Amino acid sequence: MRALFALLFLLLPLWSFSAEPIPPSSELEKRRSRIAVAEAEELVVLIAGGAEGEEVLKDYEYLTGLRSWGGVLILEEVDGQQRSNLFLPPKDPSFELWHGPRAAPDAEALRLTGVSVVHPLPHLKTWLSQRRDQIQRVYLASKNPKDSPKFFEVLKDSVEIVPAWRRIHPFRQIKSEWEIDQLRRAIHRTHQGLMAGAAIAANANHEWEVEAAIEGCFRSLGSPAPGFSSIVGSGERSCILHWQENNGELDRDGVLLMDVGARSGAYTADITRTVPVSGSWTDRQREVYEVVLEAQKAGIAAVKPGATMNSIDAAARKVITEAGFGKYFPHGTSHHVGMDVHDVGPRRPLAPGMVITIEPGIYIAEEKLGIRIEDMVRVTEDGVEVLSKGIPKSAEVMAKWVKSAGAVKPTSKENPAPRDSKNPSTQRLR
Ligand SMILES: [Mn+2]
Structure with a gap:
Protein backbone atom coordinates (compact mmCIF):
# COMPACT_ATOMS: atom_id res chain seq x y z
CA MET A 1 0.00 0.00 0.00
CA ARG A 2 2.76 2.39 0.93
CA ALA A 3 4.50 1.62 -2.37
CA LEU A 4 1.29 2.46 -4.21
CA PHE A 5 1.07 5.83 -2.49
CA ALA A 6 4.71 6.48 -3.32
CA LEU A 7 4.02 5.66 -6.95
CA LEU A 8 0.96 7.91 -7.06
CA PHE A 9 3.02 10.71 -5.55
CA LEU A 10 5.67 10.34 -8.23
CA LEU A 11 3.03 10.41 -10.94
CA LEU A 12 1.54 13.68 -9.76
CA PRO A 13 2.36 16.47 -12.17
CA LEU A 14 4.75 19.01 -10.77
CA TRP A 15 2.08 21.68 -10.52
CA SER A 16 0.17 19.72 -7.95
CA PHE A 17 2.83 20.81 -5.48
CA SER A 18 1.03 24.11 -5.55
CA ALA A 19 -2.28 24.08 -3.69
CA GLU A 20 -3.07 27.50 -5.10
CA PRO A 21 -5.13 27.45 -8.28
CA ILE A 22 -3.71 28.33 -11.67
CA PRO A 23 -6.03 29.47 -14.45
CA PRO A 24 -7.52 26.74 -16.69
CA SER A 25 -6.01 26.68 -20.18
CA SER A 26 -9.31 27.87 -21.68
CA GLU A 27 -9.04 31.02 -19.56
CA LEU A 28 -5.43 31.55 -20.61
CA GLU A 29 -6.32 31.06 -24.28
CA LYS A 30 -9.04 33.67 -23.98
CA ARG A 31 -6.62 36.15 -22.41
CA ARG A 32 -4.02 35.64 -25.13
CA SER A 33 -6.54 35.76 -27.95
CA ARG A 34 -7.32 39.43 -27.23
CA ILE A 35 -3.77 40.54 -27.94
CA ALA A 36 -3.47 41.20 -31.65
CA VAL A 37 -0.30 41.89 -33.62
CA ALA A 38 0.37 42.61 -37.28
CA GLU A 39 1.09 39.44 -39.20
CA ALA A 40 4.80 38.73 -39.79
CA GLU A 41 5.87 42.25 -38.79
CA GLU A 42 5.18 42.29 -35.06
CA LEU A 43 5.78 40.14 -32.01
CA VAL A 44 4.67 40.35 -28.39
CA VAL A 45 7.53 39.10 -26.20
CA LEU A 46 7.16 38.52 -22.46
CA ILE A 47 10.28 37.53 -20.52
CA ALA A 48 9.35 35.86 -17.24
CA GLY A 49 12.50 36.59 -15.24
CA GLY A 50 12.25 35.44 -11.63
CA ALA A 51 14.92 34.44 -9.14
CA GLU A 52 15.18 33.30 -5.57
CA GLY A 53 12.79 35.49 -3.59
CA GLU A 54 11.53 37.16 -6.76
CA GLU A 55 8.35 36.32 -8.63
CA VAL A 56 7.98 36.22 -12.39
CA LEU A 57 6.71 39.10 -14.50
CA LYS A 58 2.99 39.49 -13.79
CA ASP A 59 2.02 39.90 -17.44
CA TYR A 60 3.81 36.63 -18.21
CA GLU A 61 1.93 34.85 -15.43
CA TYR A 62 -1.30 36.46 -16.62
CA LEU A 63 -0.89 34.97 -20.09
CA THR A 64 0.71 31.60 -19.21
CA GLY A 65 -0.46 30.82 -15.66
CA LEU A 66 3.14 29.84 -14.92
CA ARG A 67 5.08 31.00 -11.91
CA SER A 68 8.33 29.18 -12.59
CA TRP A 69 11.34 31.23 -13.62
CA GLY A 70 13.07 31.62 -16.92
CA GLY A 71 10.36 31.26 -19.60
CA VAL A 72 9.67 33.47 -22.59
CA LEU A 73 6.25 33.81 -24.23
CA ILE A 74 6.09 35.09 -27.82
CA LEU A 75 2.83 35.83 -29.60
CA GLU A 76 2.80 36.11 -33.39
CA GLU A 77 0.20 36.13 -36.13
CA VAL A 78 0.42 33.38 -38.76
CA ASP A 79 -2.10 32.95 -41.58
CA GLY A 80 -4.57 35.20 -39.78
CA GLN A 81 -4.34 33.16 -36.58
CA GLN A 82 -2.51 33.87 -33.38
CA ARG A 83 0.29 31.47 -32.62
CA SER A 84 1.60 31.42 -29.06
CA ASN A 85 5.15 30.18 -28.56
CA LEU A 86 6.32 29.29 -25.09
CA PHE A 87 10.06 28.86 -24.60
CA LEU A 88 10.94 27.06 -21.37
CA PRO A 89 14.29 26.09 -19.84
CA PRO A 90 15.06 22.39 -20.32
CA LYS A 91 14.61 20.10 -17.35
CA ASP A 92 17.58 20.63 -15.07
CA PRO A 93 18.13 18.32 -12.07
CA SER A 94 20.69 20.65 -10.49
CA PHE A 95 18.19 23.55 -10.66
CA GLU A 96 15.50 21.33 -9.17
CA LEU A 97 17.82 20.21 -6.37
CA TRP A 98 17.90 23.79 -5.12
CA HIS A 99 14.54 25.16 -6.15
CA GLY A 100 12.20 22.25 -6.79
CA PRO A 101 10.29 21.30 -9.93
CA ARG A 102 9.63 23.86 -12.63
CA ALA A 103 7.79 23.90 -15.92
CA ALA A 104 9.82 22.24 -18.70
CA PRO A 105 9.30 22.16 -22.48
CA ASP A 106 7.06 19.09 -22.53
CA ALA A 107 3.51 17.90 -23.13
CA GLU A 108 2.43 18.81 -19.61
CA ALA A 109 3.38 22.46 -20.11
CA LEU A 110 1.52 22.43 -23.42
CA ARG A 111 -1.60 21.00 -21.79
CA LEU A 112 -1.61 23.35 -18.82
CA THR A 113 -0.99 26.56 -20.71
CA GLY A 114 -2.85 25.74 -23.92
CA VAL A 115 -0.20 27.52 -26.00
CA SER A 116 0.29 26.58 -29.67
CA VAL A 117 3.88 25.39 -29.33
CA VAL A 118 6.31 24.75 -26.50
CA HIS A 119 9.99 25.13 -27.40
CA PRO A 120 13.20 24.50 -25.45
CA LEU A 121 14.60 27.90 -24.47
CA PRO A 122 17.95 27.31 -26.23
CA HIS A 123 16.02 27.32 -29.55
CA LEU A 124 14.94 30.93 -29.06
CA LYS A 125 17.85 32.53 -30.89
CA THR A 126 17.40 30.38 -33.98
CA TRP A 127 13.64 30.94 -33.90
CA LEU A 128 14.15 34.71 -33.85
CA SER A 129 16.84 34.69 -36.53
CA GLN A 130 14.44 32.90 -38.88
CA ARG A 131 12.17 35.96 -38.61
CA ARG A 132 14.97 38.52 -38.79
CA ASP A 133 14.06 40.01 -42.15
CA GLN A 134 10.37 40.51 -41.38
CA ILE A 135 10.11 41.73 -37.80
CA GLN A 136 9.66 45.52 -37.61
CA ARG A 137 8.27 45.93 -34.10
CA VAL A 138 8.45 44.06 -30.81
CA TYR A 139 6.06 44.66 -27.92
CA LEU A 140 8.32 43.79 -25.02
CA ALA A 141 7.78 43.22 -21.31
CA SER A 142 10.65 42.25 -19.08
CA LYS A 143 11.72 42.81 -15.51
CA ASN A 144 15.30 43.35 -16.62
CA PRO A 145 16.11 46.09 -19.14
CA LYS A 146 19.24 44.19 -20.09
CA ASP A 147 17.06 41.47 -21.57
CA SER A 148 16.34 43.53 -24.63
CA PRO A 149 19.77 43.43 -26.29
CA LYS A 150 20.36 39.91 -25.05
CA PHE A 151 17.28 38.52 -26.75
CA PHE A 152 17.18 40.72 -29.80
CA GLU A 153 20.74 40.87 -30.96
CA VAL A 154 19.69 38.61 -33.79
CA LEU A 155 17.02 41.04 -34.96
CA LYS A 156 17.69 44.07 -37.11
CA ASP A 157 18.89 47.24 -35.38
CA SER A 158 15.95 49.09 -36.85
CA VAL A 159 13.41 46.99 -34.92
CA GLU A 160 11.18 49.22 -32.84
CA ILE A 161 10.81 48.14 -29.21
CA VAL A 162 7.49 49.16 -27.66
CA PRO A 163 6.27 48.47 -24.09
CA ALA A 164 4.00 45.41 -24.20
CA TRP A 165 1.70 46.68 -21.48
CA ARG A 166 -0.09 48.82 -24.03
CA ARG A 167 -1.33 45.63 -25.64
CA ILE A 168 -2.10 43.77 -22.41
CA HIS A 169 -3.18 46.05 -19.59
CA PRO A 170 -6.48 47.31 -21.03
CA PHE A 171 -7.62 43.66 -20.92
CA ARG A 172 -5.93 42.78 -17.62
CA GLN A 173 -7.88 45.63 -16.08
CA ILE A 174 -11.15 43.75 -16.75
CA LYS A 175 -11.46 40.77 -14.42
CA SER A 176 -12.99 37.47 -15.54
CA SER A 404 -14.15 39.05 21.58
CA ALA A 405 -10.39 38.48 22.14
CA GLY A 406 -9.62 34.81 22.15
CA ALA A 407 -13.02 33.90 20.78
CA VAL A 408 -12.10 34.42 17.15
CA LYS A 409 -10.53 31.34 15.66
CA PRO A 410 -9.32 31.46 12.08
CA THR A 411 -11.16 28.92 10.03
CA SER A 412 -9.65 27.01 7.15
CA LYS A 413 -13.03 26.71 5.49
CA GLU A 414 -13.09 28.64 2.25
CA ASN A 415 -16.30 30.57 2.48
CA PRO A 416 -16.41 33.48 0.06
CA ALA A 417 -18.84 36.26 0.68
CA PRO A 418 -22.23 35.83 -1.00
CA ARG A 419 -22.71 37.72 -4.21
CA ASP A 420 -24.51 41.02 -4.09
CA SER A 421 -27.33 41.58 -6.57
CA LYS A 422 -27.06 44.74 -6.83
CA ASN A 423 -8.98 66.03 -5.72
CA PRO A 424 -6.63 67.32 -3.50
CA SER A 425 -4.53 64.29 -4.03
CA THR A 426 -4.28 61.44 -6.47
CA GLN A 427 -1.81 59.62 -4.30
CA ARG A 428 -2.89 56.03 -4.02
CA LEU A 429 -3.00 54.13 -0.80
CA ARG A 430 -2.33 50.49 -0.38
MN1 LIG B 1 -5.80 50.22 -1.06
Whole structure:
Protein backbone atom coordinates (compact mmCIF):
# COMPACT_ATOMS: atom_id res chain seq x y z
CA MET A 1 0.00 0.00 0.00
CA ARG A 2 2.76 2.39 0.93
CA ALA A 3 4.50 1.62 -2.37
CA LEU A 4 1.29 2.46 -4.21
CA PHE A 5 1.07 5.83 -2.49
CA ALA A 6 4.71 6.48 -3.32
CA LEU A 7 4.02 5.66 -6.95
CA LEU A 8 0.96 7.91 -7.06
CA PHE A 9 3.02 10.71 -5.55
CA LEU A 10 5.67 10.34 -8.23
CA LEU A 11 3.03 10.41 -10.94
CA LEU A 12 1.54 13.68 -9.76
CA PRO A 13 2.36 16.47 -12.17
CA LEU A 14 4.75 19.01 -10.77
CA TRP A 15 2.08 21.68 -10.52
CA SER A 16 0.17 19.72 -7.95
CA PHE A 17 2.83 20.81 -5.48
CA SER A 18 1.03 24.11 -5.55
CA ALA A 19 -2.28 24.08 -3.69
CA GLU A 20 -3.07 27.50 -5.10
CA PRO A 21 -5.13 27.45 -8.28
CA ILE A 22 -3.71 28.33 -11.67
CA PRO A 23 -6.03 29.47 -14.45
CA PRO A 24 -7.52 26.74 -16.69
CA SER A 25 -6.01 26.68 -20.18
CA SER A 26 -9.31 27.87 -21.68
CA GLU A 27 -9.04 31.02 -19.56
CA LEU A 28 -5.43 31.55 -20.61
CA GLU A 29 -6.32 31.06 -24.28
CA LYS A 30 -9.04 33.67 -23.98
CA ARG A 31 -6.62 36.15 -22.41
CA ARG A 32 -4.02 35.64 -25.13
CA SER A 33 -6.54 35.76 -27.95
CA ARG A 34 -7.32 39.43 -27.23
CA ILE A 35 -3.77 40.54 -27.94
CA ALA A 36 -3.47 41.20 -31.65
CA VAL A 37 -0.30 41.89 -33.62
CA ALA A 38 0.37 42.61 -37.28
CA GLU A 39 1.09 39.44 -39.20
CA ALA A 40 4.80 38.73 -39.79
CA GLU A 41 5.87 42.25 -38.79
CA GLU A 42 5.18 42.29 -35.06
CA LEU A 43 5.78 40.14 -32.01
CA VAL A 44 4.67 40.35 -28.39
CA VAL A 45 7.53 39.10 -26.20
CA LEU A 46 7.16 38.52 -22.46
CA ILE A 47 10.28 37.53 -20.52
CA ALA A 48 9.35 35.86 -17.24
CA GLY A 49 12.50 36.59 -15.24
CA GLY A 50 12.25 35.44 -11.63
CA ALA A 51 14.92 34.44 -9.14
CA GLU A 52 15.18 33.30 -5.57
CA GLY A 53 12.79 35.49 -3.59
CA GLU A 54 11.53 37.16 -6.76
CA GLU A 55 8.35 36.32 -8.63
CA VAL A 56 7.98 36.22 -12.39
CA LEU A 57 6.71 39.10 -14.50
CA LYS A 58 2.99 39.49 -13.79
CA ASP A 59 2.02 39.90 -17.44
CA TYR A 60 3.81 36.63 -18.21
CA GLU A 61 1.93 34.85 -15.43
CA TYR A 62 -1.30 36.46 -16.62
CA LEU A 63 -0.89 34.97 -20.09
CA THR A 64 0.71 31.60 -19.21
CA GLY A 65 -0.46 30.82 -15.66
CA LEU A 66 3.14 29.84 -14.92
CA ARG A 67 5.08 31.00 -11.91
CA SER A 68 8.33 29.18 -12.59
CA TRP A 69 11.34 31.23 -13.62
CA GLY A 70 13.07 31.62 -16.92
CA GLY A 71 10.36 31.26 -19.60
CA VAL A 72 9.67 33.47 -22.59
CA LEU A 73 6.25 33.81 -24.23
CA ILE A 74 6.09 35.09 -27.82
CA LEU A 75 2.83 35.83 -29.60
CA GLU A 76 2.80 36.11 -33.39
CA GLU A 77 0.20 36.13 -36.13
CA VAL A 78 0.42 33.38 -38.76
CA ASP A 79 -2.10 32.95 -41.58
CA GLY A 80 -4.57 35.20 -39.78
CA GLN A 81 -4.34 33.16 -36.58
CA GLN A 82 -2.51 33.87 -33.38
CA ARG A 83 0.29 31.47 -32.62
CA SER A 84 1.60 31.42 -29.06
CA ASN A 85 5.15 30.18 -28.56
CA LEU A 86 6.32 29.29 -25.09
CA PHE A 87 10.06 28.86 -24.60
CA LEU A 88 10.94 27.06 -21.37
CA PRO A 89 14.29 26.09 -19.84
CA PRO A 90 15.06 22.39 -20.32
CA LYS A 91 14.61 20.10 -17.35
CA ASP A 92 17.58 20.63 -15.07
CA PRO A 93 18.13 18.32 -12.07
CA SER A 94 20.69 20.65 -10.49
CA PHE A 95 18.19 23.55 -10.66
CA GLU A 96 15.50 21.33 -9.17
CA LEU A 97 17.82 20.21 -6.37
CA TRP A 98 17.90 23.79 -5.12
CA HIS A 99 14.54 25.16 -6.15
CA GLY A 100 12.20 22.25 -6.79
CA PRO A 101 10.29 21.30 -9.93
CA ARG A 102 9.63 23.86 -12.63
CA ALA A 103 7.79 23.90 -15.92
CA ALA A 104 9.82 22.24 -18.70
CA PRO A 105 9.30 22.16 -22.48
CA ASP A 106 7.06 19.09 -22.53
CA ALA A 107 3.51 17.90 -23.13
CA GLU A 108 2.43 18.81 -19.61
CA ALA A 109 3.38 22.46 -20.11
CA LEU A 110 1.52 22.43 -23.42
CA ARG A 111 -1.60 21.00 -21.79
CA LEU A 112 -1.61 23.35 -18.82
CA THR A 113 -0.99 26.56 -20.71
CA GLY A 114 -2.85 25.74 -23.92
CA VAL A 115 -0.20 27.52 -26.00
CA SER A 116 0.29 26.58 -29.67
CA VAL A 117 3.88 25.39 -29.33
CA VAL A 118 6.31 24.75 -26.50
CA HIS A 119 9.99 25.13 -27.40
CA PRO A 120 13.20 24.50 -25.45
CA LEU A 121 14.60 27.90 -24.47
CA PRO A 122 17.95 27.31 -26.23
CA HIS A 123 16.02 27.32 -29.55
CA LEU A 124 14.94 30.93 -29.06
CA LYS A 125 17.85 32.53 -30.89
CA THR A 126 17.40 30.38 -33.98
CA TRP A 127 13.64 30.94 -33.90
CA LEU A 128 14.15 34.71 -33.85
CA SER A 129 16.84 34.69 -36.53
CA GLN A 130 14.44 32.90 -38.88
CA ARG A 131 12.17 35.96 -38.61
CA ARG A 132 14.97 38.52 -38.79
CA ASP A 133 14.06 40.01 -42.15
CA GLN A 134 10.37 40.51 -41.38
CA ILE A 135 10.11 41.73 -37.80
CA GLN A 136 9.66 45.52 -37.61
CA ARG A 137 8.27 45.93 -34.10
CA VAL A 138 8.45 44.06 -30.81
CA TYR A 139 6.06 44.66 -27.92
CA LEU A 140 8.32 43.79 -25.02
CA ALA A 141 7.78 43.22 -21.31
CA SER A 142 10.65 42.25 -19.08
CA LYS A 143 11.72 42.81 -15.51
CA ASN A 144 15.30 43.35 -16.62
CA PRO A 145 16.11 46.09 -19.14
CA LYS A 146 19.24 44.19 -20.09
CA ASP A 147 17.06 41.47 -21.57
CA SER A 148 16.34 43.53 -24.63
CA PRO A 149 19.77 43.43 -26.29
CA LYS A 150 20.36 39.91 -25.05
CA PHE A 151 17.28 38.52 -26.75
CA PHE A 152 17.18 40.72 -29.80
CA GLU A 153 20.74 40.87 -30.96
CA VAL A 154 19.69 38.61 -33.79
CA LEU A 155 17.02 41.04 -34.96
CA LYS A 156 17.69 44.07 -37.11
CA ASP A 157 18.89 47.24 -35.38
CA SER A 158 15.95 49.09 -36.85
CA VAL A 159 13.41 46.99 -34.92
CA GLU A 160 11.18 49.22 -32.84
CA ILE A 161 10.81 48.14 -29.21
CA VAL A 162 7.49 49.16 -27.66
CA PRO A 163 6.27 48.47 -24.09
CA ALA A 164 4.00 45.41 -24.20
CA TRP A 165 1.70 46.68 -21.48
CA ARG A 166 -0.09 48.82 -24.03
CA ARG A 167 -1.33 45.63 -25.64
CA ILE A 168 -2.10 43.77 -22.41
CA HIS A 169 -3.18 46.05 -19.59
CA PRO A 170 -6.48 47.31 -21.03
CA PHE A 171 -7.62 43.66 -20.92
CA ARG A 172 -5.93 42.78 -17.62
CA GLN A 173 -7.88 45.63 -16.08
CA ILE A 174 -11.15 43.75 -16.75
CA LYS A 175 -11.46 40.77 -14.42
CA SER A 176 -12.99 37.47 -15.54
CA GLU A 177 -15.27 35.35 -13.37
CA TRP A 178 -12.31 33.10 -12.62
CA GLU A 179 -10.31 36.08 -11.44
CA ILE A 180 -13.23 37.35 -9.35
CA ASP A 181 -13.32 33.97 -7.63
CA GLN A 182 -9.64 34.35 -6.75
CA LEU A 183 -10.28 37.80 -5.35
CA ARG A 184 -13.20 36.49 -3.27
CA ARG A 185 -10.92 33.83 -1.81
CA ALA A 186 -8.23 36.42 -1.03
CA ILE A 187 -10.88 38.63 0.57
CA HIS A 188 -12.17 35.76 2.71
CA ARG A 189 -8.66 35.13 4.00
CA THR A 190 -8.21 38.82 4.67
CA HIS A 191 -11.47 38.91 6.62
CA GLN A 192 -10.19 36.13 8.89
CA GLY A 193 -6.83 37.86 9.31
CA LEU A 194 -8.41 41.20 10.25
CA MET A 195 -10.54 39.50 12.90
CA ALA A 196 -7.47 37.70 14.26
CA GLY A 197 -5.58 41.01 14.39
CA ALA A 198 -8.40 42.83 16.18
CA ALA A 199 -8.88 39.95 18.59
CA ILE A 200 -5.26 39.97 19.70
CA ALA A 201 -5.17 43.75 20.16
CA ALA A 202 -6.76 43.56 23.60
CA ASN A 203 -3.99 41.30 24.87
CA ALA A 204 -1.04 42.61 22.85
CA ASN A 205 1.29 45.52 23.44
CA HIS A 206 2.83 46.09 20.01
CA GLU A 207 1.81 46.57 16.43
CA TRP A 208 4.03 43.69 15.34
CA GLU A 209 2.03 41.25 17.44
CA VAL A 210 -1.09 42.30 15.56
CA GLU A 211 0.78 42.08 12.25
CA ALA A 212 1.99 38.57 13.13
CA ALA A 213 -1.53 37.46 14.05
CA ILE A 214 -2.88 38.78 10.74
CA GLU A 215 -0.16 37.37 8.52
CA GLY A 216 -0.03 34.09 10.44
CA CYS A 217 -3.72 33.71 9.77
CA PHE A 218 -3.24 34.46 6.08
CA ARG A 219 -0.54 31.82 5.76
CA SER A 220 -2.52 29.27 7.76
CA LEU A 221 -5.31 29.66 5.20
CA GLY A 222 -2.94 29.08 2.29
CA SER A 223 -2.07 32.60 1.19
CA PRO A 224 1.36 32.35 -0.51
CA ALA A 225 2.41 35.66 1.06
CA PRO A 226 0.79 38.96 1.98
CA GLY A 227 -0.14 40.80 -1.21
CA PHE A 228 1.79 43.84 0.05
CA SER A 229 3.57 44.96 3.22
CA SER A 230 0.96 45.07 5.98
CA ILE A 231 0.12 48.48 7.41
CA VAL A 232 -0.61 48.18 11.14
CA GLY A 233 -0.62 51.49 12.95
CA SER A 234 -1.89 52.52 16.36
CA GLY A 235 -2.16 55.99 17.89
CA GLU A 236 -0.15 58.62 16.01
CA ARG A 237 1.01 56.01 13.50
CA SER A 238 -2.59 55.49 12.38
CA CYS A 239 -2.06 58.84 10.61
CA ILE A 240 0.97 57.64 8.61
CA LEU A 241 -0.60 56.53 5.36
CA HIS A 242 1.92 53.82 4.43
CA TRP A 243 3.18 52.92 7.91
CA GLN A 244 4.85 49.54 7.41
CA GLU A 245 7.44 49.33 10.18
CA ASN A 246 4.72 48.22 12.56
CA ASN A 247 7.07 48.55 15.51
CA GLY A 248 5.14 50.89 17.77
CA GLU A 249 3.29 50.26 21.00
CA LEU A 250 -0.44 49.94 20.88
CA ASP A 251 -2.11 53.11 22.13
CA ARG A 252 -4.53 51.68 24.67
CA ASP A 253 -6.85 54.67 24.41
CA GLY A 254 -6.33 55.05 20.68
CA VAL A 255 -7.25 53.33 17.48
CA LEU A 256 -5.61 50.55 15.50
CA LEU A 257 -5.61 50.83 11.71
CA MET A 258 -5.02 47.61 9.75
CA ASP A 259 -4.58 47.91 5.96
CA VAL A 260 -3.74 44.41 4.76
CA GLY A 261 -4.32 41.88 2.01
CA ALA A 262 -4.04 38.10 1.79
CA ARG A 263 -3.56 36.46 -1.59
CA SER A 264 -5.16 33.67 -3.52
CA GLY A 265 -2.56 32.49 -5.99
CA ALA A 266 -1.41 35.55 -7.89
CA TYR A 267 -4.32 37.74 -6.75
CA THR A 268 -4.33 40.02 -3.74
CA ALA A 269 -7.01 41.56 -1.58
CA ASP A 270 -6.65 45.05 -0.12
CA ILE A 271 -8.89 45.82 2.85
CA THR A 272 -8.65 48.30 5.72
CA ARG A 273 -10.45 48.21 9.05
CA THR A 274 -9.90 50.48 12.06
CA VAL A 275 -10.77 49.36 15.58
CA PRO A 276 -10.55 50.89 19.09
CA VAL A 277 -7.68 49.20 20.94
CA SER A 278 -9.62 49.16 24.21
CA GLY A 279 -12.71 47.66 22.63
CA SER A 280 -14.66 50.88 23.26
CA TRP A 281 -14.74 54.00 21.10
CA THR A 282 -14.41 57.45 22.63
CA ASP A 283 -17.09 59.89 21.50
CA ARG A 284 -14.57 61.70 19.32
CA GLN A 285 -13.27 58.51 17.67
CA ARG A 286 -16.79 57.38 17.04
CA GLU A 287 -17.74 60.75 15.54
CA VAL A 288 -14.86 60.62 13.06
CA TYR A 289 -15.45 56.94 12.32
CA GLU A 290 -19.05 57.58 11.32
CA VAL A 291 -18.00 60.35 8.92
CA VAL A 292 -15.48 58.06 7.20
CA LEU A 293 -18.04 55.29 6.99
CA GLU A 294 -20.63 57.59 5.46
CA ALA A 295 -18.04 58.87 2.98
CA GLN A 296 -17.08 55.32 2.06
CA LYS A 297 -20.71 54.39 1.43
CA ALA A 298 -21.11 57.50 -0.73
CA GLY A 299 -18.03 56.48 -2.71
CA ILE A 300 -19.39 52.98 -3.25
CA ALA A 301 -22.77 54.35 -4.32
CA ALA A 302 -21.04 56.42 -7.02
CA VAL A 303 -19.51 53.35 -8.70
CA LYS A 304 -21.08 52.41 -12.03
CA PRO A 305 -19.98 52.02 -15.64
CA GLY A 306 -18.81 55.38 -16.97
CA ALA A 307 -17.95 56.76 -13.53
CA THR A 308 -14.34 57.87 -13.04
CA MET A 309 -11.86 57.66 -10.20
CA ASN A 310 -12.40 61.41 -9.87
CA SER A 311 -16.19 61.23 -9.67
CA ILE A 312 -15.99 58.51 -7.00
CA ASP A 313 -13.43 60.52 -5.08
CA ALA A 314 -15.65 63.58 -5.30
CA ALA A 315 -18.62 61.69 -3.86
CA ALA A 316 -16.64 60.43 -0.86
CA ARG A 317 -14.80 63.71 -0.38
CA LYS A 318 -18.02 65.70 -0.31
CA VAL A 319 -19.15 63.91 2.85
CA ILE A 320 -15.82 64.45 4.60
CA THR A 321 -15.56 68.08 3.52
CA GLU A 322 -19.10 68.90 4.58
CA ALA A 323 -18.40 67.37 7.98
CA GLY A 324 -15.48 69.79 8.33
CA PHE A 325 -12.64 67.30 7.92
CA GLY A 326 -11.64 68.10 4.33
CA LYS A 327 -8.05 68.98 5.12
CA TYR A 328 -7.58 65.67 6.91
CA PHE A 329 -8.20 63.54 3.80
CA PRO A 330 -4.93 63.84 1.87
CA HIS A 331 -5.13 60.92 -0.58
CA GLY A 332 -7.26 59.59 -3.41
CA THR A 333 -10.21 57.29 -2.77
CA SER A 334 -9.61 54.44 -5.22
CA HIS A 335 -7.16 52.33 -7.18
CA HIS A 336 -7.47 49.20 -9.27
CA VAL A 337 -6.60 45.91 -7.57
CA GLY A 338 -5.91 42.44 -8.97
CA MET A 339 -2.60 40.66 -9.48
CA ASP A 340 -0.95 43.83 -8.22
CA VAL A 341 -2.26 45.68 -5.20
CA HIS A 342 -2.05 48.81 -7.32
CA ASP A 343 -3.22 47.04 -10.39
CA VAL A 344 -2.60 48.05 -13.96
CA GLY A 345 -4.14 51.06 -15.71
CA PRO A 346 -4.82 52.72 -18.05
CA ARG A 347 -6.76 55.51 -16.41
CA ARG A 348 -10.15 55.63 -18.10
CA PRO A 349 -13.84 55.58 -17.17
CA LEU A 350 -14.96 52.52 -15.24
CA ALA A 351 -16.28 49.53 -17.15
CA PRO A 352 -17.93 46.27 -16.04
CA GLY A 353 -15.38 43.82 -14.68
CA MET A 354 -13.02 46.39 -13.22
CA VAL A 355 -12.21 45.93 -9.53
CA ILE A 356 -11.25 48.95 -7.45
CA THR A 357 -10.89 49.92 -3.81
CA ILE A 358 -12.99 52.52 -2.02
CA GLU A 359 -10.93 53.82 0.88
CA PRO A 360 -11.53 57.29 2.26
CA GLY A 361 -9.87 58.26 5.52
CA ILE A 362 -9.53 61.05 8.06
CA TYR A 363 -6.15 61.54 9.75
CA ILE A 364 -5.92 64.08 12.59
CA ALA A 365 -2.26 63.88 13.60
CA GLU A 366 -2.65 66.34 16.50
CA GLU A 367 -5.20 63.98 18.02
CA LYS A 368 -3.25 60.81 17.09
CA LEU A 369 -6.43 59.71 15.38
CA GLY A 370 -6.40 58.12 11.93
CA ILE A 371 -9.34 56.20 10.51
CA ARG A 372 -9.58 54.51 7.14
CA ILE A 373 -12.19 52.07 5.86
CA GLU A 374 -11.44 50.19 2.66
CA ASP A 375 -13.48 47.72 0.66
CA MET A 376 -13.09 46.16 -2.78
CA VAL A 377 -15.83 46.56 -5.35
CA ARG A 378 -16.52 45.23 -8.81
CA VAL A 379 -18.09 47.39 -11.46
CA THR A 380 -21.13 45.55 -12.85
CA GLU A 381 -23.30 46.15 -15.92
CA ASP A 382 -25.69 48.32 -13.93
CA GLY A 383 -23.72 49.48 -10.92
CA VAL A 384 -21.55 47.95 -8.27
CA GLU A 385 -20.99 44.78 -6.30
CA VAL A 386 -19.08 45.03 -3.02
CA LEU A 387 -16.83 41.99 -3.16
CA SER A 388 -15.89 42.42 0.51
CA LYS A 389 -19.43 42.95 1.75
CA GLY A 390 -19.02 39.92 4.03
CA ILE A 391 -16.52 41.87 6.16
CA PRO A 392 -18.39 43.97 8.73
CA LYS A 393 -17.48 47.63 9.12
CA SER A 394 -19.97 49.15 11.56
CA ALA A 395 -18.42 50.85 14.60
CA GLU A 396 -20.28 48.40 16.85
CA VAL A 397 -18.84 45.32 15.21
CA MET A 398 -15.33 46.81 15.10
CA ALA A 399 -15.46 47.24 18.89
CA LYS A 400 -16.86 43.75 19.25
CA TRP A 401 -13.99 42.29 17.22
CA VAL A 402 -11.59 43.54 19.90
CA LYS A 403 -13.77 42.57 22.83
CA SER A 404 -14.15 39.05 21.58
CA ALA A 405 -10.39 38.48 22.14
CA GLY A 406 -9.62 34.81 22.15
CA ALA A 407 -13.02 33.90 20.78
CA VAL A 408 -12.10 34.42 17.15
CA LYS A 409 -10.53 31.34 15.66
CA PRO A 410 -9.32 31.46 12.08
CA THR A 411 -11.16 28.92 10.03
CA SER A 412 -9.65 27.01 7.15
CA LYS A 413 -13.03 26.71 5.49
CA GLU A 414 -13.09 28.64 2.25
CA ASN A 415 -16.30 30.57 2.48
CA PRO A 416 -16.41 33.48 0.06
CA ALA A 417 -18.84 36.26 0.68
CA PRO A 418 -22.23 35.83 -1.00
CA ARG A 419 -22.71 37.72 -4.21
CA ASP A 420 -24.51 41.02 -4.09
CA SER A 421 -27.33 41.58 -6.57
CA LYS A 422 -27.06 44.74 -6.83
CA ASN A 423 -8.98 66.03 -5.72
CA PRO A 424 -6.63 67.32 -3.50
CA SER A 425 -4.53 64.29 -4.03
CA THR A 426 -4.28 61.44 -6.47
CA GLN A 427 -1.81 59.62 -4.30
CA ARG A 428 -2.89 56.03 -4.02
CA LEU A 429 -3.00 54.13 -0.80
CA ARG A 430 -2.33 50.49 -0.38
MN1 LIG B 1 -5.80 50.22 -1.06
